[in-house]
Amino acid sequence: MSVRAFASLVTDLAATTSSSRRVERLVHHLRGAAPPDAALAAWFLLGNRLRRAVRVGELRAWVAEEANLSEALVAACHDHVGDLAETLALLVPDPPVDVPDVPLEALVEVGLRTLATATPTRRREIVLAQWSRLDRASIFAYHKLLTGAFRVGVARGLVVRAIAAALEVDEATLDDRLAGGFEPTQEGWLALARPLDPAEIARRPRPFQLAQALPEGAIAGGRVAAGDDALLEGGGADLGPVDRWLVEPKWDGARAQLIRRGDPILWSRGEGRLDGSFPEVLDAARTLPPGCVLDGEVLLWAGDRPRPFSSLQRRLGVERHAPGLFDEDEARFVAFDLLELAGEDIRSRPLGERRAALESLLARLDAKGSIRLSERLRPLDWAEADLLRRGARERGVEGLMLKRLEAPYEGGRPRGSWWKWKVDPRVIDAVLVHAQAGHGRRAGLLTDYTLALRDGESLVPVAKAYSGLSDAELVEVDRILRRTIVGRRGPVRIVEPSLVFEIAFEGVQRSTRHRSGLAVRFPRILRWRRDKTPADADALATLAAMADADRRSEP
């Protein structure tokens, strides 16, 4: 696939909203491409990226220089367009007409990979050389790859379906092969089309099964409430009695498979191999009989309480364990499923059987070790399950998982088999005080809001939120904001406080890094409170009380 074909594929994918047409375009382009190019295109579309080798500031400065524009004008353009890669592509002086097309592989090799080790002067030469030999659409694609913000809004599942079709491989088989990632090379691409060698298979995780989200208030007496059927798309309007389900805490950790076929491997869904980050888990895994694969979550623990996901950050990305580095906290692998036992793939067996096998497997281990069994909760009915869910925050978990006991283990997100049923979010009413232009679909509209709470006479920012309003509301809010701008700081517009939004978030903690002294998790907009004025917004003290309530419930 040439760079131009790749650019036009990206354009095509953005243009159509029909899934079948998108897959069609993908298949068409992947089939027509040389293997090295197809590999790269697929690799990027799957969401992989190269490490960013050029700073945004450098790119802006080079463009300003080449186009003979002030940096302020380039910044005004970026504000207007929203997307940096696109802004810069629109500003680069027109390349000579009829520039020849280039294979994608050549661009990635010359225009991207060599940047990583180049000096600043050399980096500039490399980037400018690409500008002079690519047309505008290709420059846009190049900038997307360069800034590492390559998102075309195509779900991974569609890309997998297209790759499977292009390679004429069964989709589930391909997903198995992709589970461990693949190298964006000719060899990597061709390998996807043929069975893996046994050594490679031994290193790979199974495709993870994921849960669907159960809508708020969905369960009433075990029946999914009317009106929510559409959300569930018919997949289980009646959950049946609660004892047909395995009910577990929803852990807030890093989802991972512990692979003990030979030497143990810890493979996380989001991060790839994590062996070096959690040496105590790997050590414990050596006491498991070889030939098994466990599914679960890695968490850090303080006493008998799990610590939130954010506490894992320090461990992730560590490649080799340095003695003493992790002494102050304890990592555990909390196992909730068994995919292979004694070298046999048991995924097609019902969950009930797999759970029993997992329990007897772990019964042999040290009960106080780094591999633990995920607790099975046994509510008598759905009302009691709901009580357990509501109490989740006090136990440091995110809610409940409901897993159908008869169901096999399936990669992806099979309907009606696993549900995540999260604790109700915390809610406050906050005032919009700053706004910034969004990106992608929201480019050019002020859609990224900073929200504040009352503290005496002043308003103190507590959260940034980007989502939750309809397109029509976004446009309406944008109009109001632009009339009420009172100042600006770079791309940020300071507005006269007038709009109040109901904000939901997962939790709040005391923080020394935030001006408000509080850090909220996953804030998002629930709705626009047109009926409220800033005077009706919540006080900072209310949020502080929530943080303290959560902390008190810790041991």
Add this chain to the structure above:
Amino acid sequence: MPTRSPILELTAAGLFCPAGGFHVDPWAPVERAIITHAHSDHARPGSASYLTAAEGVEVLRTRIPGASIEGVPHGELRDLGGVRVSLHPAGHVLGSAQVRIEHRGEVWVVSGDYKLDPDPTTRSFEPVRCHVFVSECTFGLPVYRWGDPSREIARLRAWRRRCREEGRDAVIAAYSLGKAQRILASLAEDDGPILVHGAIRPMCEVYRSCGVRLPELLPATREVARSHRGRSLVIAPPSAIGGSWMRGFPDASRAAASGWMLVRGVRRRRGLEEGFVVSDHADFPGLERAIAATGCEVVLLTHGFVEPLAAHLRTRGLDARPLATRFGEDEEAAWRGAGTEPASDGTAVEEADLLAEPSAEVEP
């Protein structure tokens, strides 16, 4: 900048020439209005008398029925209270003009809206030497650079053929005065059947009566739509594209022709499959070129990216300043959904009104 009182000043009703006793494109009813072109943000009803380019009289009469309108051929001098006034082609839409105003040896030109690209439906822009140039700057950011418009038309026709092969109607949004006719005039009979929304048809008839050749057009009624299902090319105003009217064209491919289509976010926000960069305004290099060609000492910028362009022109040694007007509330602006905002010093506050959805289109 001359020290005498300026030839034009800003009043509550708009740009006013005290010496000549007339307004240019006033936004409130006045005695005597000189109109650059018939778009609703420049030509508003209620004034006692209107003066416009002879070629634009019929278009203006369609937009403001019953008005007292006098036409002046391009280039012909008029004496209004000792002020010499003439109209010069602006290349924007049929009958559009720049207004040249000369008084005591000083010349001002009000550009109205203009473009430099060729357009089969209107006379091409002619630069006019002046001391003070009042220029629009709708696309006054350097990201806006148009390619060859004939290539965009070729892309449009290719999209239209592709749709026909897939058995889908092709619906394109275009401003009802100017853009729609420019697109239509660039099409051939074999691009048909071409269906036209009811808000656009009357203006097509006016264009035809003024000698502009357009292909055969069918009304975009439900019956006609049904009988040509899957193979029609439909032209409609931007406001119709998102509305219930579109139900008459299930599974249609949606596109738009506008300068704003250069930015992907605008296309995606509207759920458009294609965007054709065909604008009736000057792009950034076009603005720079047109302003330079006037040889002006002062340029006053209205509607658009006033502040960034003014700052840019000042770095080029020009005396460039913002001028707060209520121009720019036309459909080109409506495509944007966002963009300009009130300048920090409070000028150009009316620009905020541009942030309207396509409903900003006012049909007579």
